Amino acid sequence: MREVRLRFSKEGRAKYISHLDINRAMARALKRADIPLWYTEGFNPHPYMSFSLPLSLGVESMCESVDIRVVGQISNEEIKNRLNSVLPEGIKIAEVYDDFRDCAEIAYSDYVYKFLFSDNNSALEKIKGVLESEQIFALKKGKKGKKRIFKETDIKPFIDRYSISLRDGFIVLNIRLLAGGDKNLNPSLLFDTIIRLINTDFEWKSISRISLLDKNYRNFR
Numbered sequence: 001m002r003e004v005r006l007r008f009s010k011e012g013r014a015k016y017i018s019h020l021d022i023n024r025a026m027a028r029a030l031k032r033a034d035i036p037l038w039y040t041e042g043f044n045p046h047p048y049m050s051f052s053l054p055l056s057l058g059v060e061s062m063c064e065s066v067d068i069r070v071v072g073q074i075s076n077e078e079i080k081n082r083l084n085s086v087l088p089e090g091i092k093i094a095e096v097y098d099d100f101r102d103c104a105e106i107a108y109s110d111y112v113y114k115f116l117f118s119d120n121n122s123a124l125e126k127i128k129g130v131l132e133s134e135q136i137f138a139l140k141k142g143k144k145g146k147k148r149i150f151k152e153t154d155i156k157p158f159i160d161r162y163s164i165s166l167r168d169g170f171i172v173l174n175i176r177l178l179a180g181g182d183k184n185l186n187p188s189l190l191f192d193t194i195i196r197l198i199n200t201d202f203e204w205k206s207i208s209r210i211s212l213l214d215k216n217y218r219n220f221r
Helices: 012-016 019-032 076-084 120-132 187-198
Strands: 002-010 049-051 060-070 091-097 108-116 137-144 147-154 159-167 170-178 204-213
Touching (some): 002 076, 019 049, 108 120, 120 159, 120 187
Antiparallel strands (some): 002 091, 049 060, 108 170, 159 170
């Protein structure tokens, strides 16, 4: 038995597949591809799968990963080819490898946001104003007793660095956010907060996670 990591992309319509359904889709693909998996022992045996960092619904990614345990003599290239032949559209295995790091080392995520407004120049200045503020207050859902409420939370400390500009008719925001188990900013919450604070309707947007990093800004893999 050996443990391998599958690095995969999630693009196009696949960005609307939830993390739970990605788990199910990967499990079904592994079965259809006839990958010789190691199963847990006990009353209800199931194949071992461990995902690195859940992705927000509606966000694309080039750097998702899931760890599995395989038995037998199957090669990493064969695992990749078999899975890519059965995975749904928009999900593609980029690499299968043995030597990988613990997911607890993830500290940052790099994202690319693309916006389109009826007046990009005006929206760009407003977004810059939000990002340059000393505090950025997001509205996060919470509970007070049995009552659901919104709590103001300053998310500025969760932003490590960013750059923003107009490119090819779009506002493009490259931003690095805290990620991992202890501190993690949902990229969709950041988007919702920006739109609320600039009080401007957008015509189109996309969000893509392009890399995961450790605390020393080294690529996580």
